Amino acid sequence: MATDSDPKTPTRRRFVQGTLRTAVGAGACGLGLGLFAAQSRSLPADALRPPGALPEDRFLSACVRCGLCVRACPYDTLKLADLGAGPAAGTPYYKARNIPCEMCEDIPCAKACPTGALDKHIGDIATARMGVAVIVSRDTCLNLQGLRCDVCYRVCPVIDKAITLEQTHNRRTGKHAVFEPVVRPDACTGCGKCEKSCVLAEAAIKVLPIKIAVGHQDAHYRRGWEEKTKAGHELVPGIIDLPDRLPEMKP
Amino acid sequence: MTARIPGRDAWAQHGFFRAHKYLIVRRLTQLGVLALFLTGPLAGIWIAKGTLSASLTFDLLPLTDPFVLLQSLAARHWPETTALTGVAIVIGFYLVFGGRTFCSWACPVNPVTDLAAWLRRRLGVEKGFSMRREARWLVALAVLAASAATGTIAWELINPVTLIYRVALFGTLAGLAVVVAVFVFDLVVARGGWCGHVCPVGTAYALIGKATLLRVSARGRVRCDDCLDCFAVCPENHVIAPALRGRDGAGPVIASADCTVCGRCVDVCPERVFSLTHRFDTRVDAAVPPPPSAAGRPAPAALEKV
C-alpha cells in the first residue's frame, strides 16, 4: 500500500502518538487534580473559617491562600492549613479549642482579604457566623449536672443573646435547680470563646459548622398555637378535646 | 576525555564574575524577594505580607498572581478590586520586563530545578522522557478545567511556587514533599520538565511574555564557534537556535516567550555572543577577523588547563 512506502508515515505516526500521549498525560493531570480538589472541599468539623467567610463551596473559589488574613489577626487565631492537615491546603482556619476568635470590633482579618473570600463589608462582628456552639455532651457539662460552672456563659462576647442559662428543675435531687446553658443559633457568632474556656478536659460545648449544627423546619409546617394567636381565634372551631393519655395509664 | 563543563571557558577567559554575573544577581534577587517577606515573621519588620499568590507591600502595593486569579475566574468567583488591581500591576510589569523573568528571577522553584539540571549535567543523566512543548498549554487548560469543575482554585493545593513561600513564612512543612517531588521529576524523569513543560504558573507568564519588551539578543552571533555551552545551560534551549543561527533571515533577538531571560547564556558564552536588550533591537555585530592571542585574551595554552 501507498502508506507503507510513504516516508512520512513513521514521523507522522510518532507525531500523532506524541500528541496523544501529551493530551492524555495533561488530561490525567487535570483529572487527578480535580479529584484531589473535590476531596479537599470537605472541611473538618472542628476547623472554622474567619469571620465574613463566604459559604465553604464558594470560599474555595475565592481564597488565593495568601495568608493576609492570618497576618492581620492580632491574636494569632488564624492558621494556614498545611498539606494534608484537613482544610484545603493553604486556606485559613482556626480551631476554637486552640485559639478562639476574639471578635475584633474592626475585623482586621476580613479587611485584609484582597479577593472577597472574606467579606470586608461585614460591618458588625456580631453578625459574623463562623459556626454555632452546641452542648455536645449533656452528661458531662457541669451545669447540666446541677453544679454552677457557668464559664461558657460568662465568657460569651454576646452573653444573654447567644447563650443563656435556662433554669429547670433538678430531677436528681428533687429540690434544686439546673442552670442549663442554651445557645441561640440566630445570635451565636461561633467565635469559640465558650469551647475554649470549658473547664473539662474535653469540652462539653463545641462550635460546629452551621451546616451540621442548625436544622431547618420545612416551610409548609404551621404551628397551630402560633397561628391561633395570629388569627385571634380557634382555627378549627368546635373541635372535641379528648382526654390526654399518659403511658402508665391503663386503657 | 572528560565531558566539557559548560561555562568553564567563559570563566577562564573572562573571570569568575563575568561568567556568573546573571546567575549571582538572579540568586540575590530570588533571596531578596523572599527576604522582603521574611523580615516580618522573623524580625517584626513588615515589608511584604502574604505570599506570591497575593501580597501587600508597605501596606500599599497589592500584587496578585495572574494564574491564581484566572483559576478563581474559572471557578466563577469575581474577585475584589484589590486582587484585580494587583493582577493588573503584575501583568503591566511583566509586559515590559520579560514575562517568564518571573520564573528565573522571582520564583523560588527556580533554584530547585536549576540544581536538578546542574546535577543532571554533572552526573550525565540521560535526557529522559521527552515532553512536548505544547504540554504546558494543555496542562494549564486541564488545571483550569479542574478549577471550573470543582469550583475551587485547584492548583493552589499543590502549587510549589506558593507552597515554598508558605513553608518559609507560615511553617506549613508538609508542603516540602511537593518540592522534593518536583526536584526528583526534573532530575530523573524529564530534563527541565517541571518549569518547561508542566508548571501552569510559568505558562501564564509565558503568555504575558509574548509581547514583552525585555529580551536577550544573540547580537554577536558571527563570533559563535559552536561550543554549545549556551544550549547546555539554557533551561529552554529550543529558543536559542533561530536567533543564534539566523536562518531564513531571523533577527538576533530571542523572540520565544519560553525564554526566561535568566541570562545564563550571556554568562557562559566564551565569545560574548549574547546580551540583554529590548525586542526591537536588530543590531548585529559585524564579522571581525579572529583577534590575535595577545589582544587581551588568554593564549590557547591557558584554555587547555581547564
Ligand code: SF4
Ligand atoms: S475577628 Fe479578630 S480575633 Fe477573630 S479572626 Fe479576625 S482578626 Fe482574629
Ligand code: SF4
Ligand atoms: S486574606 Fe482572603 S484570600 Fe488571603 S488567605 Fe485569607 S481568606 Fe484567603
Ligand code: SF4
Ligand atoms: S461561640 Fe460560644 S462564646 Fe461565641 S458567641 Fe457562640 S455561644 Fe457565645
Ligand code: SF4
Ligand atoms: S535563551 Fe538565555 S536567557 Fe533565555 S532562557 Fe535560555 S539561557 Fe536563559
